[in-house]
Amino acid sequence: MKRETILFPKKPHSLLTLITGSVVITISLLLFPGAWFIQKSFENQLEIEKLKELNQINLSWTSDLDRWLADAKHSILRFSTLVSNLPESDTPDNVALFDSLVAPGADESFRSNRASFSPASEAGIWIPNGASLTPGTKSFFVEAKKVTQHFGQGALSNFENIWILPKQGGIIIFWPNEPEFIYEATNDLDYTASQWVTLTRPDRNPKGLPQLTKVSYDPATGAWMVSIVAPYYRQGKWAGAVGHDFPISKLARQMKGVKLHHEAAQLLIRHDGTLLLSDQFSEKIEASNGHFQIEDTHDDALKKIFDANINTSPLTFPDNIVRDGHRIFMLHHINEADGLFITITPEDALLTLAKKSYRAIWMLGGLALFLLTLIPVVVICRMVLPPVNRLVSGIKKVSRGNLEYRFVQSGSKEFCYISEALDKMVQGILSSKKEDKQKEASLKKIKNVIDFERKKLKSIFEAMNDIILICDTSGRLIETASSKSKFFYRPPDEIIGKHLDDIFTPEKATFFMDAITTSVSRKAPVKIDYELTIDGHPLWFSASISPMPPDQVVCVIRDITNRKKTEEQLRQSEEKFSKIFSMTPSIVTITRLEDGCFIEANKGFEDVTGWKRDEVIGRTSTEIGFWGSPTSRPDMVASLKAGNDLFNKDVSFRRKDGSLRMGLYSARLIHLSGVVLILSVVQDITEIKKMEDDQQKLQNQLFQAQKMEAIGVLAGGIAHDFNNILSALFGFTELAKMEAGDNELMKKYLDSVSTAGLRARDLVGHILTFSRKSDVKRQEIFIDPIIKETLKFIQASLPSNIRIHQDLRVKHARIMGDAIQIHQVLMNLFTNAGHAMKNKGGKLEVVLDMIAIDQTDTRQFNKIKPGLYYCLMISDTGCGIPQAIIDRIFEPFFTTKNREEGTGMGLSTVFGILKEMAGGISVYSEEGIGTTFKLFIPAHAQSSGLDTTPLESKPISGEGNILIVDDEEPIVQSSQAILSSLGYSVTGTTSSREALEEIEKKPKFYDLVLTDMTMPEMDGLTLARRIKAISPEIPIVLCTGFSHVLTKEMCRSVGICDLIMKPMIAGELSKAVNSALNKRPGKETHDARSDH
Structure with missing residues (x-):
């Protein structure tokens, strides 16, 4: 008999013994075989991790390089677009600026002028000797320089420099770190055949994409470079290259940081096999000048x-x-x-790195295995056994009938689940007993609630104005829930069990039956409205019929007579409102308060705004651009929300074509279907406003004309008195020069006095020219003397910190025009320039030149005709004109000055005068820099009608008896002395009455009478008439300082032979006397020139 081996004896072991033994056996079986497996796994894993680490480092570096190169290509493409879009035409300003920026060097190549060149903020220019420098080329270099330095200041944080290489040669480069680059370039430096240019040629780069060059050595900086290049175009054709440079050394430093082992090698190879970077072959790359191939x-x-x-x-x-x-x-x-x-x-190098890591990991693994053996035993003793003992104890108590016991949830999650499940099981047993008792109590409460709700529902039905009926599908009344009888002509208890035919007329009964049939067939409620006549009054009712399974319907009937009356009144009101709404010519709209969305618009809205009603319904007023001001609607809405109705508020609005209109806005809030709306009316008053503005402008113009007329009267009075003073000054100065003899110094001083007097006379003439108003008489005039005279006149009124520079490049500039109008144009422009520079001072520059305008240029100068023009340029360095208003400066009454400083008519007048002369005007201005006006005046061909020979100013001697009459004693004395010195016999008086008495006494004695116009006793015209009445043959010359109405024709009508203006110098006086005496019948004076 075999002996039985018992692995697990029948006597149970403790839980602690079983778990501890299992852990020890498992760890022992895995420890030694696992050690070898772990070692091999670690070696392979660490090698993979090192490769991953290297891959991540390389990937990060190449991604950064890709991103950087993409940024470089994007940057150079944007720069290429900017250069390609530069203006094509050359401008005189750019040509002049090029000549000031660039100068030839010792080797005759052109470079940026070192004295004015700032490499930190400017791009430099180098052009080899022999390059063609047309005005277009110069203009391009100036514009390209601007865009290069502007673009470079924002882009050089990532790149070394930025440059342009035209295909004709030369370079524009912005390189702050290499300021000497353009000065070290020599004439043998030819970029046109270099890789920087050839990579952009259409035959090499038909798509015009950015290209990366090979590594090249830059002798100017001593550094190895790589460039990003791209083509640029002019007039749609390839014109050259643009590019960024960046040093290889920067990339090399970054590449060294991605090595894991010193024996590792790194290579950056272009697609054609050219090595761009390599730590192993760097010297060979430099030795080959960037042409080192992978085969090498x-x-x-x-x-x-x-x-x-x-x-x-x-x-x-x-x-x-x-x-x-x-x-x-x-x-x-x-x-x-x-x-x-x-x-x-x-x-081998990678394996060496891995071995260093897994030795440490192996030691940590052994320690971990030891802890794995110890920890489970401790955990089991501390955490597993106590919860198990508590669960066993609780189960025993529940089994003895203690249903009130609760299991405590403790220990691990599984123990908590077990405790919870046992607790629910005990509670379920306990709850089932309690629920039986609660169900009995609940059924009793439900029965009481049903009885109560039944009574409440019956009370509600009886209190309602509605009738609730229950009928079967054949139309027989089964039950009613109301005691009202007005719908059926009799009490409800008399109609229960009756058919609808017994209650209503046949027509109404059929109508009801159709509704019942429809409701049953559709299994849905049906609503009907019908009319009954009760006690002679027509009443309206609404019935809602709903099916009630299995074969009945519920009818709820309500009196709607008042609602029908209200609906009819509302319909009539809406019809009336609709007629008024559509017929009014004003803009009437209904919009939502919340967002301005159009709900309704009338025909007046369509007629005034040009929008069709269907185009705006559902769109907002802001969306269609209705409001002229962006604040108009928010201001109106705020006022309406505050509870204020709006009445005749001034607003501006836009038509569909964009034109601006003025209106009176009235509005109030209305409520429809719970939505707050705005009912608004806008009356178009644009034409009324325009008439008011025109009237105001006419009033302003009248006021300005009256003011100028008053100034003219005042200036005339001043001129009269001042000319009298100057007449005496000229006279006594001439006399003093006659008495000076050979004293040249005295003559020199007296000539200075005469010169000052002439300037004073010119000044008075300018005042009178500016103030008087007369008809325009265009004739041949020279414009350059008027410019000089006006500048002298305006200089006295300008502040001392304003400098005047005049450059009149054309002499005897002949035009057809009116000197007064030319003077007015110049005064307006000079005054505006002075006002612009009044705070900080500056420079007023006036340049006159002749230009030829062809058919192409006329579009730039207000469409004036082609031909020769005098271009008058007036520039100031004042505050400038804002671009927002520069198009309006020639509008009448438009001004930015205060009321005390201007009326807004100056530039409008200038524009009108030039337009009448078939000329034009242009303006260019920059705020803070200044303003330039260019006047284009047609040049007039040479003719004999305008004499440029200066008048002879020497006195003329003669013979004869002359009577001088003037109320100013100094004028009489000086004139008497001058004419006496010339051989005349002169009698002088300050009284016009004494002069008339002298003629009455000696009517045949005097050969000539020289009289003033304005005298206290008798004016010059009256005296001339009375002298002519006594002695008609006596010639009379009339002198005046100023007169608004006196003309030579008026003088001739009373017998005066000549009219001369004060002040008079000796030559002018003697010439007038000689001419008058020669006109006397039978008389001739001695007409010899004198040197007095």
């Missing part, structure tokens, strides 16, 4: 791997790893450089 490495494995992967799609880990038996090649595509980044790591 003599590494066949590297060449084979490169050729196999350069044209493939980007590889991911671990497909980007290639092994040749002793080296590991890791490949990454550089998309933007169209090349590969390759890391070569010896396998």
Whole structure:
């Protein structure tokens, strides 16, 4: 008999003994075999982790390089677009600016002028000797310089520099770190055949894409560079290259940071096999001037791997790893450089790194195995056994009938689930007993509630004005829930069990039956309205009929007579409102308060605004651009929300065509269907406003004319008295010069007095010209003397901190015009320039030149006709004119000055005068820099009608008896002395009455009478008439300082032979006397020139 082996004895062991033994046996079986397996796994895993780490580092570096290159290409494309869009035409300003910025050097090549060149903020220019410098080329270099330095200041945080290489030669470059670059360039430097230009040629780069150059050495900086280049175009044709440079050293430093082992090698190879970067072959790359190819490495494995992967799609880990038996090649595509980044790591070096890591891991693993043996035993003792003992104790108590016992949830999650399940089981037993008792109590409560609700529902039905009926589908009344009888002509208890035919007329009964049939067939409520005549009054009712299974219907009937009356009144009101709404010519709209959405618009809205009703319904007033001001609607809404109705508020609104109109706005809030709306009326008052504005402008114009007339009267009075003073001054000065003899110094002083007097006379003439108003008489005049005279006149009124520079490049500039109008134009422009510079001072520059305007240029100058024009340029360095108003400065009454400073008619007058002369005007202004006006005045051809020979100013001697009459004693004395010195016999008096008495006494004695116009006793015209009445043959010459109405025709009508203006110098006086005496019949004076 065999002996039975018992592995598990019938006597049970404790739970602690079983679990502890199992853990010890399992760990022992796994410890030694697992050690070898873990070692091998660690070696393979660590090698993979190192490769992943290297892959991540390389991927990060290549991604940064791709992103950086993409930014560089995007930057250079934007710069290429800016250069290609530069203006094509040349301008005189740009040509002049080029000549000031660029100067030839010792080698005759052109460079930026070192004295004014600031490399930190400006782009430099270098142009080789022999390059063609047309005005267009100069203008392009100036514009290209501006855009290069502006673009470079924002882009050089990522790049070394930015440059432009025109295909004709030369360079524009912004390189703050190399200020000497353009000065070290020599004439033998030819960029046109370099890779920087050839890579952008259409035959090499037909799509015009950015290109990455080979590595090149820059002798100016002593650094190896790589460039991003792109073409630019002029008039749609390739014109050259633009580009960024960046040093290779920066990329090399970044590339060194991605090594895991010092024996590893790194290569950045372009798609054509050119090595751009390599720590292993850096010297050979530099020695080959950037042309070092992958074949030159003599590494066949590297060449084979490169050729196999350069044209493939980007590889991911671990497909980007290639092994040749002793080296590991890791490949990454550089998309933007169209090349590969390759890391070569010896396998032994990678294994050495892995072994360093897994030794430490092995030691930690042994310690972990020991802890795994110890910890389960401790956990079992501390956490498993106590919860099990508590569960066993609780089960025993429940089994003895203690249903109130609760299992405490403690220990692990499984023990908590067991405790919870046992607790629910005990509670379920306890709850089932309690539920039986509660159900009995609930049924009793439900019965009481049903009885109560039944009574309440009956009370509600009896209190309602509605009748509730229950009928069967054949129309027989089964029950009513109301005691009302007005719908049926009799009490309800008399109609229960009756058919509808017995209650209503046949027509109404049929109507009801149709509704009942429809409700039953559709299984849905049906509503009907019907009319009954009760006690002679027509009443309206509404019935709602609903099916009630299985074969009955419920009818709810309500009196709607008042509602019907209200609806009819509302309909009539709406019809009346609709007629008024549509017929009024004003704009009437209904819009939502919340967002301004149009709900309704009348025909007046369509007629005034041009919008059709269907075009705006559902759209907001802001969306269609109705309001002239963006604040108009918010202000109106705020006022309406505050409870204020609006009445005749001034608003501006726009028509569909964009034209601005003025209106009176009235509005109030209304409520329809719970929505707050705005009912608004707008009356178009644009034409009324325009009439009011025109009237105001006419009033302003009248006021200005009256003011100018008053100024003219005042100026005339001043001129009269001042000319009398000047007449005495000229006279006594001439006399003093006659008495000076050979005293040249005295004559020189007296000539200065005469010169000052002439300037004073010219000043008075300018005042009179400015103030008087007369008809325009265009004739041949020279404009350059008027410019000089006006500048002298205006200089006295300008502040001392304003400098005047005049450059009149044309002499005897002949035009057809009115001197007064030309003077007025100049005074307006000079005054405006002075006002613009009154605070800070500045420079007023006046340049006169002749230009030819062809058919192309006329579009730039207000469409004036082609031909020769005098261009008068008036420039100031004042505050400038804002661009927002520069198009309005020639409008009448438009001004930015205060009322005390201007009326707004100055520039309007200038524009009108030039337009009448068939000329034009242009303006250019920049705020804070200044303003330039250019006047284009047609040049007049040479003719004999305008004499440029100066008048002879020497006195003329003669013979004869002359009577001089003037109320100013100094004038009589000086004139008497001058004429006496010329050989005349002169009698002088200050009284016109004494002069008349002298003629009465000696009517045949005097050969000539010289009289003033304005005298206290008798004016010159009256005296002339009375002298002519006594002695008709006596010639009379009339003198005056100023007169608004006196003309030579008026003088001739009373017998006066000549009219001369004060002040008179000796030559003018003697000439007038000589001419008058020669006109006397039978008389001739001695007409010899005198040197007095």
